[in-house]
Amino acid sequence: MDRMRHYLDHNASAPLLPEAREAVVAALELTGNPSSVHGAGRALRKVVDDARDRVARRAGAEAKQVVFTGSATEAITQAIVGGVKAFDIDRVVxxxxxxxxxxKAAEASGVSVRVLGVDKNGLIDIDALSRMLEAADAAGETLLVAVGWVNNETGVVQPRSRIEAIVGPTRHVLLLDAVQGFGKLDLDFSACATDMVAISGHKIGAPAGIGALLAKSHADTVRLVPGGGQEQGRRGGTEAAALIAGFGAACAAFAERFDLDAVGKLVTRFEQRLRQLAPEAVIFGADVERIGTTVNFAVPGVRNTVAMMGLDLAGVAVSSGSACSSGKVGRSHVLSAMGVDPALSECGLRASLGWNSTQDDVDAFFEAFEIVLTRHHGRGGAAA
Incomplete structure (x- = not known):
């Protein structure tokens, strides 16, 4: 039995959906290559095509706009590194x-990178973005603007409609990192003014190792991995049919199993109990729109390393932020950009809920966290 009984780290990776598991196993039973023209190949091709349709429906996209990749990181890299070449980009923002x-993709693009600052809540400076676009127009330059729709650490939602309104109608290129928002917030890709969108499977209960880049027709030439013409010539390599099948199944099942309103109520109760237990706690991004799955907070003086060890021993899984930092725990670049004091940043914890989260999970967290706080205060309140 899994020792981690109460899993509150969905932003890192959601538990595998039963429907996704079944789809993966069924696809693994098939032998062949989706590009082969014989019966076995055609059977796998149908698996891939059916999954592409399901992903497209969930994204409000056309099936031909979905390019499967090995991860959202690959999709982002294809969009930025490949986009710089395809669109003759001068700068990445x-x-x-x-x-x-x-x-990392921006740094690998080969062109200069501009970083948009954020306010204390983590919202990007829209006025600064407008000025960058105006300056680029005056200089005859083309920008590729990459925006993280929902922040993976704080859950803060960027003003996508405002960003699309100033970037979309121009000759500049807009990429949306929708990894944390996909499947949870409405995304009508075909109708929106975004050129490319990166999404991930394992954030919604598909297996890890599968993502996708959604690309409008004018972005058909955006390439990263050359090969034998797979994925409509836009991403080489034999398709991982089993993982793709799991992604498609997760897109369909997640819509039935995930209720953002219900999860949001759990998160609201989480924050209420946190304030009761630790009135001094700081909730990051609390003053702006956040997705109703995530709470990133800090109790001054209680280091995240100590808190996470205590929670882990009690069978409760949370994180200190992004899981993509080689297992490191400590300060967050997100909180640093928001101007959070370094000492407070080192106390940051993230609880993220999802399709199978329950009140029992929240109760277990606070039962364990109260012990962490009691031990902390028992030492006279000194930082652990």
Whole structure:
């Protein structure tokens, strides 16, 4: 039996949906290559095509706009590195709180990178973005603007409609990192003014190792991995049919199993109990719109390393932020960009809920966290 009985780390990776598991196993029973023309190949091709349709429906996209990748990180890298070449981009613009995958891809793009600052709640500076676009227009430059829709650490939601309104109608290119918002917030890709969108499977209960890049027709030439013409010539390599099948199944099942309103109520109760237990606690991004799955907070003086050990021993899984930092725990670049004091940042914890979260999970967290706080105060309140 899994020792981690209460899993509150859905932003890192959601538990595998039963429907996704079944789809993966069924696809693994099939032998062949989706590109082969014989019967076995055609059977796998149908698996891939059916999954593509399901992902497209969930994203409000056309099936031909879905390009399967090995992860959202690959999709982001294809969009940025491949987009710089395809669109003859002069500069890449990213947000200071964007995921490391965006930053690393921008650094690898071969062009200069501009970083948009954020306010104390983590919202990007829209006025600064407008000025960058105006300056680029005056200089005859083309920008690729990458925006993280929902921050993976704080849950803060960027003003996507405002960003699309100033970038979308121009000749500049807009990429949306929708990893944390996909499947949870409405995304009508075909109708929106965003050129490309990166999404991930394992954030909604699909297996890890599968993502997708949604690309409008004018972005068909955006490439990263050359190969034998797979994925409509936009991403080489034999398709991982089993993982793709799991992604498609998760898109369909997640819509039935995930209720954002219900999860949001759990998060609201979580925050209420946190304030009762630790009135001094700081909830990051509390003054702006956040997705109703995530709470990132700090109790001054209680280091996240100590808190996470105590919670882990009690069978409760939370994190200190992004899981994409080679297992490191400590200060967060997101909180640093928001101007959070370094000492407080080192106390930051993230609880993220999802499709199978319950009140029991929240209760278990606070039962364990109260012990952590009691031990902390028992030492005279000194930082652990």
């Amino acid at each position: 990213i947000g200071a709180t964007d995921h490391a995958a965006v930053l």
